[in-house]
Each structure stands twice: as structure tokens, then as C-alpha cells.
Amino acid sequence: MHDVPHEIITVAQMYAADRFAAEHGVPTLNLMEAAGRAVADLVLRRKPKPGPVVVLCGPGNNGGDGFVVARLLKARGWPVTVALLGARDALKGDAAINAGRWSGETVPLSPAALAGAELVVDALYGAGLSRLLEGVARDTVMALNNHTAQVVAIDVPSGLHGDLGRAYDGLCVAADATVTFFRKKPAHVLMPGRIACGPVTLAQIGIPDEAIEAIKPALFVNGKRLWGRAYPKPDPRAHKYAHGHAVVVSGPAHATGAARLAARGALRIGAGLVSVASPRAAVDVNAKHLTAIMVKPFDGAEGLAQLLSDKRYNAVAIGPGVGVGEATRAMVYAVLDSDRAAVLDADALTSFAGETEALFGSALGKSVLTPHEGEFERLFPGLLKSSSSRIDAVRTAAAQAGCVVLLKGPDTTVAAPDGRVSINTNAPPYLGTAGSGDVLAGFILGLLAQHMEPFLAASAAVWMHGLAATQFGPGLIAEDLPEQVPAILRRLYEEI
Numbered sequence: 001m002h003d004v005p006h007e008i009i010t011v012a013q014m015y016a017a018d019r020f021a022a023e024h025g026v027p028t029l030n031l032m033e034a035a036g037r038a039v040a041d042l043v044l045r046r047k048p049k050p051g052p053v054v055v056l057c058g059p060g061n062n063g064g065d066g067f068v069v070a071r072l073l074k075a076r077g078w079p080v081t082v083a084l085l086g087a088r089d090a091l092k093g094d095a096a097i098n099a100g101r102w103s104g105e106t107v108p109l110s111p112a113a114l115a116g117a118e119l120v121v122d123a124l125y126g127a128g129l130s131r132l133l134e135g136v137a138r139d140t141v142m143a144l145n146n147h148t149a150q151v152v153a154i155d156v157p158s159g160l161h162g163d164l165g166r167a168y169d170g171l172c173v174a175a176d177a178t179v180t181f182f183r184k185k186p187a188h189v190l191m192p193g194r195i196a197c198g199p200v201t202l203a204q205i206g207i208p209d210e211a212i213e214a215i216k217p218a219l220f221v222n223g224k225r226l227w228g229r230a231y232p233k234p235d236p237r238a239h240k241y242a243h244g245h246a247v248v249v250s251g252p253a254h255a256t257g258a259a260r261l262a263a264r265g266a267l268r269i270g271a272g273l274v275s276v277a278s279p280r281a282a283v284d285v286n287a288k289h290l291t292a293i294m295v296k297p298f299d300g301a302e303g304l305a306q307l308l309s310d311k312r313y314n315a316v317a318i319g320p321g322v323g324v325g326e327a328t329r330a331m332v333y334a335v336l337d338s339d340r341a342a343v344l345d346a347d348a349l350t351s352f353a354g355e356t357e358a359l360f361g362s363a364l365g366k367s368v369l370t371p372h373e374g375e376f377e378r379l380f381p382g383l384l385k386s387s388s389s390r391i392d393a394v395r396t397a398a399a400q401a402g403c404v405v406l407l408k409g410p411d412t413t414v415a416a417p418d419g420r421v422s423i424n425t426n427a428p429p430y431l432g433t434a435g436s437g438d439v440l441a442g443f444i445l446g447l448l449a450q451h452m453e454p455f456l457a458a459s460a461a462v463w464m465h466g467l468a469a470t471q472f473g474p475g476l477i478a479e480d481l482p483e484q485v486p487a488i489l490r491r492l493y494e495e496i
């Protein structure tokens, strides 16, 4: 398994990690030296030939890191200028010490200081900046974002808030690459911060790893490190029922494709058997288009309840294509009453707009809700806007619903009611194509059928979905996604 740490820590937790290091005998000055060295190393990797560098240094420790970078690059013969925000004698602590060790050219920060730079190191502010950029810092960042120099940001692109994943008023440095320390912060994975960072390098600078055990983060980059150990693996003793029997509820005769996309996703990801529960009037069309997947006729919510009384069906997905209204609400209750692991998606969510109290009051514990932003707004009106970040919004939603909630998007966020949250970073924009969400519901369903717990199943499915899209590439349509799974699984089984 790859060993880039997957925990994400908040700004407050980062300060706690610093304190932990200091209490365990690691001088903060050493951390700053190692941080600056990691940044200088990245600069040398990105630009092997020396050229004019301007280091923008701010008034805090981020600026202190900048002074270290300036010194290390100058020592290798690079032409380096430091552009300092504020007075040099206003610097404190380790930053002041490193400013004292800088013997090169220092000019006041201004847009003019960027002239001639081929590379700019952004050491103005770190992840803890709790206000918008103002004055000369603002003017310089605006000039920098229109400049041709490549930009390497220290910790975060200045102006970006580490916990929120955005700048207060939208203005932050647009970096070509970012180096951060110890663990990623939310800003490195949430949109639009992720774009402002460019590729993020995680540098270990001497903070003991035990600090993570003390901090106990509940936020994770979605990936194998999070769910690899829980992922269902081939077992020579198993038979198809050991891999679960997944059911997807089909819509009426004119809207059956979505259910079949989900069903195929569930089958490809390894459910032992998959059935499409089909309204009788849609049996013909479903049967014509399905082979390995079975068709099970039913009528109405009562019929669905009767069907699900067969204990061999252990996971159910409902929503894609089923239509909005009372009939769907009744079917959702039939699914929840059956006490199976469940995926509630699309119309199964929209049908509860304005009536969420009853839904959240029922036994949702084994369910995963998979809204996109529109559906999320219908279920949790105003929550996205009133929350400080997407992480807080989805975490609150999961606590309110009492089950796993997955908010789709380029930074798909999955939250469990116990507070765990994963953020996905591998999804390409061409996933925004009709029916890709239906396949995602099927992937989750297939993993639930294989007895994975809902938070890890949902997270793993999101990651597989993103990788399937990346692997197929541009031109993707929803049908392509399940067909990418075999190649992904072949590699995955070797890695977990």
C-alpha cells in the first residue's frame, strides 16, 4: 500500500502537532529549517537551471520558512531576492532568527518586486490566515496571478484558509505547486482550494508521527489507506451468496436504464448476484436488456416489501429513475422496513423534499444517502450555505440523518454519523455525464452487499468511480464505468 499519510488535520490540530513536537524535544527552529529545505528541494526539482527567484515573505512563521528557502537557494548560487511584508524588526521568534541568517537582498513587498522573476516562492501566509488579503499583500497577489513566473506556495497559497478550502473573498495565490508539512489540511483537498494549490507535496519535517495518535483526526483523504483493509477480497472458500445478493429497484417502463446502470455497477464490483426489482409493466424492457442480472417483478410498495422478505437479498438501492412522489416514498419505507443495507439516491431523496422529518425518524442506520448539491439542498435546506465548509455541512447532515451521507462533486465528501469524513480527489470532470451517479449508487450497493460497512463502502465506491473515469479518459459515458472495474480490481488486490 502506498505510504503517503491519509489523515487530514485542521489548522488547530496543526498547532497541536507543533506543540507535541516541542514537548517531545523537537525544537521549532529545526522544523522551520526542514520545512524550508523541503520547499527548496521542490524548487530545484521543478527548475533545475538557476534563474531569478523572488521569495515573498510575510510577518509570521510562513515568512520564516521563506527566509530559509531564500538562504538555501542563494547558497547554491541562485539569484534570490526577498520581498518582505512589514518591517524586518517586527518579525518574532524563529522567523526573526531566520531573517537574521539572510544576508541577501531584501526589498519591501510590492507588485514591482516581481519584476524579472522566473520563479516566485509564496511565503506570505500559512493555513491559519483568518482574514482576507489587504493592502500591498493584496496588490502583490493580484499582480502575481497575472505574472508568468511559476509559483511555489509554502503550506498553502496565501489567502486560502486552511480549514475552509477557499479564500475569504475569493482572492488567493494561484500556485503551480504547494509544499505542506506533516499532514494535508482541508484546503489542499476541498474545492476550489485544491485547484489553487496545484500538486501538493507532503513533507515530513520532524514532527513525531505519534502526534497523530494524540490528535486522532477524523478527516481523511479518500483512498486505499482508508478502506483497503476492509475491502472484500477473493476467498477461495466463498460461493456467490457469500458475496451478497444486491437488488436495484427499477423505474416504470419508460425509465429503466438508470436501474440497469446501477445493477451493472453492483455486479462488476463483485456482488455475487444482482437483481433488478421491476414494476410488472417494465419487466419486458428490463428482461430484454439484462443477462447475468436477474429480473424480479413486483407491484407497488407492498409488492416490494414482499419481495424483500426473502432474506437472501441483503442490500437494496432505490432512487435512479423511480420518479418523485408518494409512491416512491412508500417504496423507500418498504426498503427501510426490510432492514437491509440500502442506498437512497436521486428520486428517493427528492421525494422527501419538505418531508425529511419522517425519513430521518426512520431506521436509516444501514443506509447511505447519495445526494448531489441540488438533492442535498432539498434534504438539508440552507445547510451548505450556513456551514463554514463542505466538511462541516456533510458531517452535520450525517448526524441529523443518523446515517452515512455522501455529497457528490469534484470533491465528493462522505460523512458518517460518528464524525468520520473522507474527501475524494481522484474524480475527473468528465464524470459529469448522465447516469454516472447511477453507476456510483451501484458501486456502493455492490460493496454493501459484500458486507462492507457503509462509510467505508461509500468511500471505496467513490474512489473506484473516480479511478474508473480517469482510466477510461475523455469521451466517457456512464456505461463505460463498470467496464473499467476489472482492471482496477486486478491492481487493487495486489496492493491491499
Ligand SMILES: NC(=O)C1=CN([C@@H]2O[C@H](COP(=O)(O)OP(=O)(O)OC[C@H]3O[C@@H](n4cnc5c(N)ncnc54)[C@H](O)[C@@H]3O)[C@@H](O)[C@H]2O)[C@@H](O)CC1
Residues within 6 Å of the ligand: 014, 015, 017, 018, 031, 032, 033, 035, 058, 059, 060, 061, 062, 063, 064, 065, 124, 125, 126, 127, 128, 129, 130, 131, 154, 155, 156, 181, 182, 205, 207
Ligand atoms: N506547523 C509546523 O509544523 C511548521 C510550520 N511552519 C510554518 O509556520 C506557518 C504558520 O505560522 P504562523 O502561525 O506564524 O502563520 P503565518 O505565517 O500565516 O502568519 C500569521 C501572521 O499573520 C498575521 N495574521 C494572520 N491572521 C491574522 C488576523 N486575523 N489578523 C491580523 N493578523 C493576522 C499575523 O501577523 C500573524 O503573526 C505555516 O504556514 C508554516 O509555513 C514552519 O515554520 C515549520 C513547522
Ligand SMILES: Nc1ncnc2c1ncn2[C@@H]1O[C@H](COP(=O)(O)OP(=O)(O)O)[C@@H](O)[C@H]1O
Residues within 6 Å of the ligand: 346, 372, 408, 409, 410, 411, 412, 427, 428, 429, 430, 431, 432, 433, 434, 435, 436, 437, 438, 439, 440, 465
Ligand atoms: N466536475 C466534476 N469533477 C468530478 N466529478 C464530477 C464533476 N461533476 C460531477 N461529477 C461526478 O459525477 C457524478 C454525477 O452524479 P449525478 O449528479 O447523480 O448525475 P446522474 O444522476 O446523471 O448520474 C457524481 O459522482 C459526481 O461526483
Ligand SMILES: [K+]
Residues within 6 Å of the ligand: 062, 122, 123, 124, 125, 126, 153, 154, 155, 156, 157, 158
Ligand atoms: K503561503
